Amino acid sequence: MTERVVIAGAGLAGCLLATLLGRRGAEVTVYERRPDPRVAGAERGRSINLAVSARGLAALEQVGLKKQALERALPMHGRMVHPVGGGAPNFQPYSADRERAINSIGRAELNAALLDAAESTPGVTLRFSRRVTGVEDGRILLDGEPGERARVVLACDGAYSAVRGSLDGIGCDQDFLEHGYKELTVPPRADGGFALDPDALHIWPRGTLMMIALPNLDRSFTCTLFWPKGDFTALDGPRKVRAHFEAHYPDVAGLMPDLEGDFARNPVGSLVTVRARPWVQDAGGTLVALVGDAAHAIVPFFGQGANCAFEDCIEIDRCLDGTGGRWDRALALYQERRRPNTDAIAGMALDNFVEMRDRVSSPLFRARQAAQHALERRLAGRYMSRYELVSFTTVPYAEIPARIRRQNLILGAAASAAALAAGTALRAAVRAARGGGRPAR
Structure with a gap:
């Protein structure tokens, strides 16, 4: 394989895909609109900590990064649900044996490891502060100007993909939740310890005003608010912010000394489900394919966004194997195999939002979960809950x-x-x- 490949976007999927293709002998150039985040630092307040699980770990193992990722991650064996009024939280294990865990890892740290892997792969070139804005007459457009020719362009440039937007033949449905998200921080305690239990994903289910928290290696927690966007703007001063948190999240408000500052500084992000059709197009002799969020962004409530995008990359590599390196056939096969799976996880992610914000605090939900775990123990391998199938196996999403x-x-x-x-x-x-x-008788 010697065809020239351009990848738009040096995020998680773009870097993994570049490494896989470089190992196949392709000449790959990765363009990224941002400066090198290993030098400039990550964008503040837009991380949403990753929950890497079985699918993501299987993909990282393909490029030798599984062990490194787990060494820099914190396992979370269940949810810690914080009730209204600040009472004692209840722990809900993810698996019947209480041994399986999802892994909290900072997006920026994992992205840096993947950038290093791509950069060290022969044939891969990284170019920062250059944005691929489209494809025209067999050339990529860099910041609107004609750039190099490429036989294949792989758009890994996110939910608001510029490459996708430049192609007339690709339709895109974007379904926005009324909710946005904002990140806050719970720092370590004065003695350097964790302020909350680090073995859990913490949830404050408050209906439309849900908050979660994931642990970090520096013993802080990244908290994410999922609120209707109007509720963010309603808290238009530090006193209102502090009063709101003391009323709705009393057990954590006192653990956030810079609550008011974080709330004012950090932006509100949008939550969108993207369904593009088709994913593959011939644009003037250049094959263009959408990968990851550019093809199928999902909301983060099942923790599967990165895991799902990593599976895309592995599938492209597998399809190239199965077609003898024929890009046209491989990309058509990639789309055929992956699209039913991404449609399935998009629906499950939306449903899990309702579970997290409304159901987890219900005694009926906890009783049902206990019954599921009992069945999993009694019928090991024959009965598995939806959560276990999604998070702890690589069973195709569409089959679940x-x-x-x-x-x-x-x-x-x-x-x-x-x-x-x-x-x-x-x-x-x-x-x-x-x-x-x-x-x-």
């Missing part, structure tokens, strides 16, 4: 809803049979007690 339906049908049939048997036994016992049974 049907598997859950089959499990529920089987359990429903088993429960009905058990109820019928119990009813028959009860009726027989009643008849015997009334003397209606056949006397023993």
Whole structure:
């Protein structure tokens, strides 16, 4: 493989894909609109800590970064749900054995490791402060001006992809939540310890005003507010901010000495689901394909955005293997295989938002979760909850809803049979007690 490949975007997916393609012998140039974040630093307040799980780890292992990522991550074995009024939080393990965990890692740190991996791969060149704004007549456009020719352009430039927007043949549905997000920080305690339990993803379910917190290696927590955008603007002064947090998040408000400053400084981000159609287009002799958020951005409530984008990269590499390096066939196959999976996780991520903000504090939800874990222990390998299938396996996303339906049908049939048997036994016992049974001989 010697064809010239351009990747737009040096984020997580762009760097992983560049490393995979460089190892195949491709000449890859990666353009990134930002300065090198390893030098300039990450954008403040826009990280949303990553929850890397089985799918992401499997992808990182392909480029030798799994061990490094886990060494720089903190495992979270469950959710810690903080009730209204500041009462004692309750811990809800993610798995029946309480041993499986998702891994909290800073986006900037993982991006830096992937940049290093790409930069050290022969054939890969990184160019910063240059933005690919489109493809025209077989050339990429750099900041609107004609640039180099490329046989293949892979758009890894995010949910608001400039490459996607430049192509007339690609449609895009963008569904915005009314909610935005803003990041805050809980620093370490005065003695250097964690202010909250670091073994959990913390949730303050307050309906439309949910907050979560994920631990960092420096013993701080990155908190993220998911609120309707109007609620951010309503808190238009430091006193209102402090009063609101003391009323709604009393057990954590005192752990944020710079709450008012963080709230004022950090921007409000948008939450969008992107569904592009198609993902692949021939643009004047240049094959263009959308990857990651450019093709299928999802909301972050299942922690699968990066994991899903990493699977895209692995699938492209696998499709090139299966087609003998034929880019046209490989990209068509990539789209065919991946799109049903990304549609499935987009729906599950939206549903998990409702679970996190409304259901996790319900006693009925906790009872159902306990029952699921009991079934997982009793029927190991045959019954798995949706959360475990998404987070702790690499079962294709598209297969998960049907598997859950089959499990529920089987359990429903088993429960009905058990109820019928119990009813028959009860009726027989009643008849015997009334003397209606056949006397023993």
